[in-house]
Amino acid sequence: MAHRAIRFIPALGLTFATVALGGMALAQRLDTFSDPGDARAALQRAQQAARGAESRGARLEAAALAATEAAEKTARQGAALAARIQQAEAQIAAGEARIALIDDQRQRLGRRLAERREPLLRLTAALQKLARRPLALSALRPGSLRETVYLRAMLETTIPEVQTRTAALRAEIGRGRRLEAEARAALTALNASEQELDTRRERLLALESRQRIESRRASGAADREAERALALAEETRDLDTLIARLDDASALRRELADLPGPIIRPPRPRDSTVVAAGLAEATPTPAATAPPGDFQLPVIGRTVAGFGAVSAAGLVSSGLSIAPREGAQVIAPASGRVAFAGPYRGYERIVIIEHDGGWTSLVTGLARADVAVGETLLAGSPLGVAAVDSPVVTLELRRAGEPVNPLDYLS
Incomplete structure (x- = not known):
């Protein structure tokens, strides 16, 4: 019977482990969110921006493949890379907002666990102490055998009640483990996005270097x-x-x-019509359209x-x-x-x-x-x-x- 009182105690003693957030730099970025509502808005904004940049990048990459002139192909490749960089930046922002939301949930869950766990720990400690009293020691004390019977009867009715009340606590401990796993997955995705961002930036720098070398050949004007x-x-x-x-x-x-180019001398000048300089109709500068x-x-x-x-x-x-x-x-x-x-x-x-x-x-x-x-x-x-x-x-x-x-x- 004493063993039944001990079975659920390890669950009550579980500590709510925290996920390493990847250093002080990430922790400082998470501090920019004023509250969970701000983090949720940032997450939605970043997800929408990532979708838009992904669509734009795919469209520009297709146009670059279809381009026949080298200059146009290079320009579209640069624009596509810039779109992919913005996509990675948006994914990083979404990852940071997601981690901030998970961290907020874990902190609130930790506070609830601390509030619920304290009285249950005291109760189970007392029950465990009573349940560990040896039966031979109870037989040596007058009236202790009757107390032992009463104690075991009380344990028979108390332990199921304690287990019922701790079911919610065990469920929240399980939820804490799931939140911890989600935080680790979000951190892994965040690190992958940062690595992808570095790779795309290096590719864009290489492309821009080639563009500068090509443009120097005709850079006088x-x-x-x-x-x-x-x-x-x-x-x-x-x-x-x-x-x-x-x-x-x-x-x-x-x-x-818009000025007309030089007029070629006609084969029979005497038959040509002369228009006075400045009388030709000039092309008007277009207004904002x-x-x-x-x-x-x-x-x-x-x-x-x-x-x-x-x-x-x-x-x-x-x-x-x-x-x-x-x-x-x-x-x-x-x-x-x-x-x-x-x-x-x-x-x-x-x-x-x-x-x-x-x-x-x-x-x-x-x-x-x-x-x-x-x-x-x-x-x-x-x-x-x-x-x-x-x-x-x-x-x-x-x-x-x-x-x-x-x-x-x-x-």
Whole structure:
């Protein structure tokens, strides 16, 4: 009978083991979640971003395989790799949110176990002590045999009740073991995603190195244009003025491109019709038309300031500010031509892209810019990476120079 009182005691003495979370770096990242609701929202956001990046990467990889020109193939390969990097980043963010949720459940379960286990431990310890009294010792004491009979009768009725009450406790201990297994699986998946991210970044760096070597062969005009853009950046006082000056330069470049070429001398000059210089109908500069059809966010992360938001200093936001993970991949929000790329006062490195139809996008908050002035980009082409310390990437979209809400034009 004493053995029956001991059978369930090892279960009550089980300690709730914790999973090593992979070091202080991961623990610090998990601290960014303010509560379980924040972690669940981050998990849903990351899962959605991962699906979108995966779909975009597959589409770009298929286009790269179908491309016949080397330049186009390389550009699409770069955009596909950037999409796969963002997919890995989103999977890492999802893994961190999942681990944070599991850790929160385990902590709450641990507190409940501590509350329920204490009184049961005291009770079972007392029952175990009584049950271990030798029968021969009870026979030597007057009346102790009757007490022993009463004690065993009490144990017969008490032990099943204790076992019933500890069933819920044993079930929660089992749930704790399952949560521990889930945490270990999530940590394994997180480590795999981080390794995949490193591999894809190395492949993108190798591809970009080949692109730079190829572009140096015809970089004369591009270098001169980059110098002019940097000179404009030094002359202007703010981003609005810089974008306006770049828009003027872009309009002039379009006008020059639309000029007719040299007229070939006709075989019978006396029969030709002469048109006075300047009287020929010029092609008008197109006004802002439809927005870029492939417009997308340049980085994966949490929105910290929306379009029109008022800061503590009273400034109205003319774009969308996103807080990504440290060193996150930043991509081109749409197809276009790089009008400016480099450092600008107070904004770290920025990239300004001209799109068709009078649209312009501005991306700020880059720690490194991997594009050059005059370069033609596909939607999703790698622009650079975000900062490592508290990164914030801001996207502005302008139509004929006027800021508009980027969220209204997402594809």
